[in-house]
Amino acid sequence: MRLPTIALAGAILLATVVGAQTYPVTQGKTYKFEKIADGVYYATGGFGSNNVVIVNDQDVLVVDDGTTPAAARAFLDDIKKITDKPVRYVVNTHFHYDHTDGNSVFGPEVQIIAHDYVRTAIATFDVLNREPFITSQKTAVPARIDTLTKQIAAEKDTQKKAALQKDLAAAQTTLNQLKEIKPTPPNVTYSSKMILHKGAREIQLLFLGRGHTGGDTVVFLPRDRIVCTGDLMESRLAYMGDAFFDEWVTTLGALKNLDFALVLPGHGAPFGDKGLITAFQGYLTDITKKVADLRAQGVTAEEAARRVDLTSHAKDFPQITGPGADVRGVRRIYAWMDERAAGSRNK
Numbered sequence: 001m002r003l004p005t006i007a008l009a010g011a012i013l014l015a016t017v018v019g020a021q022t023y024p025v026t027q028g029k030t031y032k033f034e035k036i037a038d039g040v041y042y043a044t045g046g047f048g049s050n051n052v053v054i055v056n057d058q059d060v061l062v063v064d065d066g067t068t069p070a071a072a073r074a075f076l077d078d079i080k081k082i083t084d085k086p087v088r089y090v091v092n093t094h095f096h097y098d099h100t101d102g103n104s105v106f107g108p109e110v111q112i113i114a115h116d117y118v119r120t121a122i123a124t125f126d127v128l129n130r131e132p133f134i135t136s137q138k139t140a141v142p143a144r145i146d147t148l149t150k151q152i153a154a155e156k157d158t159q160k161k162a163a164l165q166k167d168l169a170a171a172q173t174t175l176n177q178l179k180e181i182k183p184t185p186p187n188v189t190y191s192s193k194m195i196l197h198k199g200a201r202e203i204q205l206l207f208l209g210r211g212h213t214g215g216d217t218v219v220f221l222p223r224d225r226i227v228c229t230g231d232l233m234e235s236r237l238a239y240m241g242d243a244f245f246d247e248w249v250t251t252l253g254a255l256k257n258l259d260f261a262l263v264l265p266g267h268g269a270p271f272g273d274k275g276l277i278t279a280f281q282g283y284l285t286d287i288t289k290k291v292a293d294l295r296a297q298g299v300t301a302e303e304a305a306r307r308v309d310l311t312s313h314a315k316d317f318p319q320i321t322g323p324g325a326d327v328r329g330v331r332r333i334y335a336w337m338d339e340r341a342a343g344s345r346n347k
């Protein structure tokens, strides 16, 4: 689709369609900012999470900061296209690398705020040597470099070879950027609710219960009726490798009780329909039950991940194209059931 462009105050504004809604766009070098409401921008196009920028009277709060220090620096550079106010607050919606590994670029004057659990997780879980970092980045990027190197050696067509070499250079850049990661815990934590009062704007940080992880925050803007949900609720299926499944369904119920008109998720696209949250609750209930049934038949988690059939949810989550589910989530269902059977409180 060709988009109309309008030059305004040095920024390029494009009209873009997100769902049924059109928002003005400022395109940075890396990130695209959609102006959702006055002072509220949804940032996409970086490495890792989709982020949110909230511009206050004196300062800026950002929600999540991407996979690498390089991604966070690119984000900060691009934010200068929408405001000259300083970033003073970073909210980490949860501990996963794609939302927090930009943390190390912020100076001590910046408050990095998250649920208590996020600080514990980043400080003690050895996050670069566990899932989801291992399969998503640590082993995936070197494997891609290896594959591309072999393809380049075998490719005879010069144009195709050049395209592969470009991909290889990009993968090598990614690998170098991953090496720069220094997991950095939040320096301000809370346990159930925290409110920032910023002029006329109230920014609520809410822990609604365990779910996607043991400590997900939603950022609620009551005046604008906007909620930033991280990966507690995406517009697509979320990673489930650290989940608490029955609690997640309950926590999503608490999310639906908030008075919002728009969700800005950690991945995917903004949406306003609470029916999508209900659909995801249904998916979670269904995968938990179906995997439990397979486990009761004595099959391994890997086999259950191949066999579990969730295709009836494909109408809501089009990434489902056939039977099967992410093995990391299915392994987590097995472990979570063991924990429950043992009555333990998993970290």
Ligand SMILES: [Zn+2]
Binding pocket: 049, 096, 098, 099, 231, 266, 267
């Ligand atoms: Zn994420």
